[in-house]
Amino acid sequence: MREKGVLLNNLEEVVWKHNDKITGETLDEALNAGIAPDDIRHALLQGFEHVRRRLMSNEVSIVDMLLCIDRVTEGLNSISGGKATEEGIPLVIGVVEGDPHDLGKNIIARIYKTYGYRVFDLGRDVPGKLFVKGVQENKANVLALSAMMSTTMVEMRSIIQEVKVKSPDTAVIVGGAPVDETLAKSWGADGYAETAVTVLEETQAAIERVREGIPW
Amino acid sequence: MDREKKTFRAAGAILKPIFEGHMPPMGLIPDSLLDGFARFSSFRGHLLRLTNIERLVTTLRHREPDHVPCCPMLYGASRRLAGVSYPDFALKPEATAESLLAAFEMIGGEAFAPAIDLSIEAADFGQQMVYPDNSTPHPDYAHPLIEDVSDYRRLERIELKEAHRMQAMLETCRILVRRIGFKGAVSGFAFSPLGVLSMMRGAEHLFRDCVNYPSEVMAALQTITDVLIPYVEAQCDIGVLGVTLDTLFASWSGLSRELWEKIEGPFVKEIAGAIRRKGYIVVVHNCGDAPYFDSQIRFMEPTVITFARLPDDCSSPKELKKRYGDQVVLMGYIDTALLSYGTPYDVMEACRKQIEDLADGGGFILAPGCEFPPNAPLENAMAIVKAAQLYG
Numbered sequence: 001m002r003e004k005g006v007l008l009n010n011l012e013e014v015v016w017k018h019n020d021k022i023t024g025e026t027l028d029e030a031l032n033a034g035i036a037p038d039d040i041r042h043a044l045l046q047g048f049e050h051v052r053r054r055l056m057s058n059e060v061s062i063v064d065m066l067l068c069i070d071r072v073t074e075g076l077n078s079i080s081g082g083k084a085t086e087e088g089i090p091l092v093i094g095v096v097e098g099d100p101h102d103l104g105k106n107i108i109a110r111i112y113k114t115y116g117y118r119v120f121d122l123g124r125d126v127p128g129k130l131f132v133k134g135v136q137e138n139k140a141n142v143l144a145l146s147a148m149m150s151t152t153m154v155e156m157r158s159i160i161q162e163v164k165v166k167s168p169d170t171a172v173i174v175g176g177a178p179v180d181e182t183l184a185k186s187w188g189a190d191g192y193a194e195t196a197v198t199v200l201e202e203t204q205a206a207i208e209r210v211r212e213g214i215p216w
Numbered sequence: 217m218d219r220e221k222k223t224f225r226a227a228g229a230i231l232k233p234i235f236e237g238h239m240p241p242m243g244l245i246p247d248s249l250l251d252g253f254a255r256f257s258s259f260r261g262h263l264l265r266l267t268n269i270e271r272l273v274t275t276l277r278h279r280e281p282d283h284v285p286c287c288p289m290l291y292g293a294s295r296r297l298a299g300v301s302y303p304d305f306a307l308k309p310e311a312t313a314e315s316l317l318a319a320f321e322m323i324g325g326e327a328f329a330p331a332i333d334l335s336i337e338a339a340d341f342g343q344q345m346v347y348p349d350n351s352t353p354h355p356d357y358a359h360p361l362i363e364d365v366s367d368y369r370r371l372e373r374i375e376l377k378e379a380h381r382m383q384a385m386l387e388t389c390r391i392l393v394r395r396i397g398f399k400g401a402v403s404g405f406a407f408s409p410l411g412v413l414s415m416m417r418g419a420e421h422l423f424r425d426c427v428n429y430p431s432e433v434m435a436a437l438q439t440i441t442d443v444l445i446p447y448v449e450a451q452c453d454i455g456v457l458g459v460t461l462d463t464l465f466a467s468w469s470g471l472s473r474e475l476w477e478k479i480e481g482p483f484v485k486e487i488a489g490a491i492r493r494k495g496y497i498v499v500v501h502n503c504g505d506a507p508y509f510d511s512q513i514r515f516m517e518p519t520v521i522t523f524a525r526l527p528d529d530c531s532s533p534k535e536l537k538k539r540y541g542d543q544v545v546l547m548g549y550i551d552t553a554l555l556s557y558g559t560p561y562d563v564m565e566a567c568r569k570q571i572e573d574l575a576d577g578g579g580f581i582l583a584p585g586c587e588f589p590p591n592a593p594l595e596n597a598m599a600i601v602k603a604a605q606l607y608g
Contacts (some may be wrong), residue, residue: 018427058506058528061472063423070424098348100357103419124357150556150589151292151351178589180553195505 004035008043015047015075016054018067027078037079044075048114056197062107065196069110076114087118089207091142092134094122096155101148104176107196108144115200117142128159135167142203143172145189150178157187164188171206175199190216229495237397238455239269241495242276254279258578268326268400272457276497276519276545278579284571284608285326286582287522287547288597292333292352292590294319302590303347306332309387316388317395323594324601329403329460329499330388331587337407337444338415340379341371352590355415362417365429368436371416376446386450393455403499404451404459406487409440410471410480411464426471426479433479441483445490458497458519461487466512467504468528473511481515488516499547503586509540522547524585533573546574547581550600555584556592560599567603575608582608 007030014023030040051068054060093109095102102124109121120138122130135143143163147153153176160172173191174184184192191206193199209216230240242250254277257270261282266274274281295305297318304311316330333353339345344356362368376382385405392402407415413436414422425433448459463484466476488498497519500512506528509521521544530536540546550566558566567582574580582604588597 055468058468061468061470061475063427063471063475066420066423067427098351100346100354102357103423106420149351150552151591153556154591178553178556180551183553183557186557 004033004039007033007035008039011040011043011075012047012050015044015068015071016050018051018064018071023071023074024078027075031079040079041076044072045114048072052197055195062196066107069107069114072114073110088116089118089142090120090138090140091117091144091203092120092122092131092138092140093144093146094126094131094134095124095146095148096152096159097125097127098152098155099147099149100124102146104148104196105144105146108146108175108193108199111196111199112144112203128155128162131159132162132166135163135170140167140170141207143167143170144203145172145174147174147176147179153178153183156189160188169210171203171210173199173203173206185216233455236455238393239398239401239457241452242273242457242497243492243495250277253277257281267398269398272326272401272581275578275581278542278545278577280575280578283606284575284580284582284604286324286600286604286608287327287329288319288323288325288588288600289328289331289584289586290319290323290588290594290597291316291329291331293588293592293594293597295590296594297322302349302351302353306347306353307381307384309384309391312384312388313391313395316392319597320396320400323597325400325604327401327403327457327581329405330385330392331405331460331462331501332385332388334407334411334462335415336381336385337379337412337440337447339381340374341412341416341440341443343416350591357418360416360418360421362413362421362436365425365432368425368429368432371436371439373439373442376443376450379443379447382447386447386454389451389454389456401457404448404454404456406444406448406451406459406461408461408463408465408480409437409444409483409487411462412440412444413437414465423471426475430479434483437480437483441486444487448487448491449494452491452494452496456496458499459491460499460501460522461516461518462501463512463516464502464504466508467502467525468506469504473508473528476508477511477515481511484512485515488518492517501586509544513540513543518544520545520547520581522581522583522585523549524552525549533570537574537576541574541577541579545579545581547583549585550583552584552586552589552592555596556589558596560593560595563596563599564603564606567600568607571603571607 171190175193181192191202193202233240254274257274258279271281271285294315298315300311343361347353499520500518501522503524509527
């Protein structure tokens with residue numbers, strides 16, 4: 001049996017190398033060695049952080065991040081027994097109506113899940129009123145909106161405005177290729193994430209802005 | 217004797233389009249002749265206003281014309297000028313051509329490509345489509361043609377003559393080349409093989425498959441390439457200036473550099489080679505984040521690269537110009553969000569900055585980073601043209 005430190009380092013490495021053949025074996029070995037699930041979770045997230053940092057410096061691509069999240073998700077599911085968490089910040093996410101592109105949204109939703117958010121994924125091509133309903137029903141602290149088409153991104157503005165009236169304590173964060181920070185601010189959002197790399201920090205900042213009542 | 221025959225054949229290939237009233241294949245014209253033409257036009261541009269074609273050819277030979285040429289990339293937006301619905305714009309060549317001609321005549325610019333949407337080729341392979349009234353056509357992602365990995369090898373080659381949307385695109389090119397003549401330049405357009413495949417599989421699944429099942433993916437890419445080669449050759453035969461290949465996934469938004477070079481590189485190399493063998497120029501369009509300029513140049517040897525973001529190995533526009541300005545003509549890269557929500561003056565300011573950074577010494581075409589947003593204010597397209605004339 002290898003030492004705990006070595007096993008955790010290996011686990012971290014198979015995540016950022018996104019090697020699906022050995023993730024399971026390494027995970028089993030760590031569990032059989034009696035390593036606490038929290039330590040395993042930490043190692044998995046460290047592996048993911050490694051990819052996130054490399055993504056920031058353009059050393060890896062979005063595909064690497066996608067596969068890395070696959071490995072982290074498998075690992076987290078193994079240690080939780082596949083049970084969905086009832087804890088964590090409730091967050092509603094979806095792609096606005098008319099837009100069928102959900103690759104970006106799917107990656108972001110899984111990053112949120114990985115980092116402990118309680119994610120309610122409404123999918124793609126979602127009508128505005130369903131976002132408002134989703135936020136109210138799930139008492140969401142965060143609404144994450146995505147648009148990949150300039151023809152449909154205009155819908156974001158009216159969703160933000162309605163959510164701000166009906167659920168003023170919900171932080172709204174937006175992203176997607178045709179959107180930028182200036183637009184997000186002008187529509188009344190609380191945050192903008194340019195890429196998957198920065199989404200966690202930007203979401204945290206948006207939550208704090210809303211909580212403290214600080215305008216963006 | 218063979219050499220004489222070749223010379224006569226090349227002379228015929230150059231003169232025939234000229235007599236027909238449109239641009240000849242630039243690749244068949246000797247470099248010395250093109251450079252002489254560009255030098256003379258550059259000099260003449262100091263004194264007189266050049267024609268659109270003179271301005272473009274001068275730029276393509278990396279000489280400074282009277283002002284930078286521009287391409288406002290009005291595709292879906294052009295239909296608003298001609299009162300054409302989106303489905304008609306996508307499916308009826310006469311309506312497409314009418315819209316694009318309206319944009320060329322009313323807004324201006326030197327060059328354009330009938331880039332109708334990115335699903336043309338996939339639709340002909342049998343992918344189910346959605347044609348919204350006010351937005352770009354797209355695949356029905358709930359019903360992908362490639363449902364699982366085993367479907368890659370089942371993808372069947374289609375005959376160009378039976379490919380309705382590709383035939384409509386060719387007819388659009390035919391009308392445009394005939395109507396534009398020497399007043400401007402029309403480029404052909406094709407989505408790259410991996411792009412076409414993403415329309416039939418969905419990007420998320422395709423990305424995983426590229427890593428886990430590369431040989432299956434590459435089998436489908438070969439089938440698609442075998443269809444795309446006659447397609448781009450047919451565009452060349454119509455008399456376009458060149459053909460634009462959209463290689464979105466050669467960027468940080470797609471595959472890693474190594475994976476792209478392995479998976480798609482060899483196929484786009486074949487397609488680009490077919491275009492060049494016809495004597496036409498290759499234009500690469502990549503609106504992804506951090507595109508891999510050097511890999512794309514190595515595989516496709518393009519004359520022009522149109523881009524939305526700086527390449528992965530450049531941190532500023534000045535560095536981009538220094539590193540790649542001698543190798544390719546740079547075309548871009550006005551932010552499309554600005555075009556949607558900025559004022560015309562904001563757009564002109566952004567254009568002015570880009571011209572300052574990239575136009576020195578020629579080899580720069582002002583353009584949006586991607587298609588002009590279909591529902592954006594048309595004044596912003598006019599602002600691009602005005603900025604090119606005023607600051608270029």
